[in-house]
Amino acid sequence: MRTLGMAVFKQQKVEDFYDIGEELGSGQFAIVKRCKEKSTGVEYAAKFIKKRQSRxxxxxxxxxxxxxxxxxxxxxxxxxxxxxxxVYENRTDVVLILEL
Structure with missing residues (x-):
């Protein structure tokens, strides 16, 4: 886990905590999908931002x-x-869990 300011980039798999649903939109380096928090059933938007792999x-x-x-x-x-x-992070993406 890495803290920046107040932000904690969790190194766990987002799929362990959220059911990922259909795509809501996409841009050049990001895809937004509907998701549901497994523990509460609350729906959110998951923004998958593709990380740059090298300088x-x-x-x-x-x-x-x-x-x-x-x-x-x-x-x-x-x-x-x-x-x-x-906020979750894996090798290729940072995933922001946002209010739907």
Whole structure:
């Protein structure tokens, strides 16, 4: 587990805690899917952000940029903003669990 500011990037498998459902949308380096937390049954949106695999690569998002997005989401806790619920990380992706 790695902490940045307040952010904790959990190194567990997101699939152990959430049932991943259909795709809701996608961009150049991210896919958003509906998911349901196994312990509570609450539905969220899981944003899978493809990590850049090397400094030379142009595919994927640099880890610092993902960390910045997570920090901003944590600081902007307001009823009009999407709330960040959880963050998971594996070898290829960072997964943001967001309010649906």
């Amino acid at each position: 030379a690569s142009r595919r994927g998002v640099r880890r610092e940029e993902i960390e910045r997005e997570v920090d901003i989401l944590q600081e902007l806790q307001h009823p009009n903003n999407i709330m960040l619920h959880d």
